[in-house]
Amino acid sequence: MIDIESVTKIYTPKNPPAVDNLEFSIKDGEILGLVGLNGAGKTTTIRMTSGIILPTSGRIMVDGYDIVQDKVKAAANVGWIPELPNFEPNATPLQLMNYFAGFYNLKGKEAEERIMSLLEQVGLKEHLHKKLRSYSQGMKKRFSIAESIIGDPQNVMFDETLNGLDPEGVLFVRNLMMKLKKRGKAILLSSHILSEIQDMADRVVIIDHGKLIKTIKRSEMKTLGKTVVHVTVENFNADCKKILAKYGDVETKDNESMIRDLKIPETDLPSIPDELVKSGYRIVRFDPVGESLEEYFFNLIGGMK
Template identity: 35%
Template sequence: MIQIDKISKKYKTADVFSVSNLDLNISENEIFGLLGPNGAGKTTLISILCSLVKPTSGTFSINGLNYQQNKNELKQLIGIVPQEYALYPTLTAFENLKYFGSMYGLHGKTLKNRINQYLEILGLSQFANKKIDTFSGGMKRRINLIASILHEPKVLFLDEPTVGVDVQSKNVIIEFLQNLNKKGTTIIYTSHHLNEAETFCTRVAIIDHGKLITKGKPADLISNHEGAHNLEDVFLRLTGKALRDHA
């Protein structure tokens, strides 16, 4: 589904590459985790794959479409759930979703039915006509998610989709994403919640300093590192325990 060939990215004001000569293939219908410390290059890589940031070198394709020749068609295949809320706070939940759905070319009864369907599934129907700025963090995360899937994308990019949410919202979001994946959506997921990634992802890649360190099924990575009991043990062993604060 996604083929990444020697992708590199160096921002104009940066001293080092955010992503460096990275090769990676992601199969159709995977739940693939991109894991790494702060500043490892995860968000930059996702931004490149979503055609929001132009790579310095290298190329990639999604579902056989090369970003250089098929950027517009490629964008129609994907959905993006950013780490920050991408919602208008003074509009209601329904108004937000109607606006974003219309940007994907959805209108009328089709759009209304999809909005109502997803609001129901994610437990938000009773809040459809409430303004977003009255919502809790978990409710905003769920609306953010709905906005990204109204057009039923083949590939869904998730940047920290459960950060800062309550346990109940996190459970609902993960269960919803698993069902979406079972229906055929390929999911690319980044998170610092390694226990969540261990159970949620079919495969993961750990990147650091913009480079691919390792990849594989979580269970295989754990068994291949002697003394590791979970994915967090593997992660710390490969990326170190030093703080990764950056500004």
């Protein structure tokens, strides 16, 4: 578990704080999504939590250890997968994994078994003797994941790890995070792919200019912002769109429509399928939901400018 308590990070006095009195927690057994525009303070927060840099003020507690007062013990409990991993290009994964194992007093057969297990989990067992300079960016991210969890940390930080991955890579990272969650790990996911965060996160923290703007629980995800009605009609035509347009602004692709900016109160929404059925249309889907996390995020941040 990680507690970030009134944390501020100032790089230079002439510039605004990169992180400004930020406060939230990452609980064991949960995935926390960290969302913000570029420069919002996401990576700075993760780097402070990992002990790479230290806060100017405030306190970060990692499983009861202060990241400043007990840096070695605190940092040992955090695994960080950066957006752009950078390793010695002429080294092999096997060489570096043995090197990293030493930090956690892993030796001999225990180290060998842990290393081979992790490299197999991330799909690099067949490439363990190849130099890292020959690795693609996706392979480097997979190796970075293996390296970051070799010490079996209780807390794992995924910093834009999904960025640039192919669909197979995204699925791999998603499955790994779910496995770690089931093992009771505290997981932070920072990503520009907000649909992934909405699907996976138990809570979402939105920050802007280093400040906490909003915390959203998973139970609130389906009721974000303005209601959008998803309608799929089997025998859709232009007249059907005219009916839907009476209730709000309509966007249509094939037989699927979305009604935004509703002209009626939500209590009157049942009148939409009633009218469609009376007009002879066969409804496949009628689903009033909140905005997507991405839509909600940009409306929230845009409204603050």
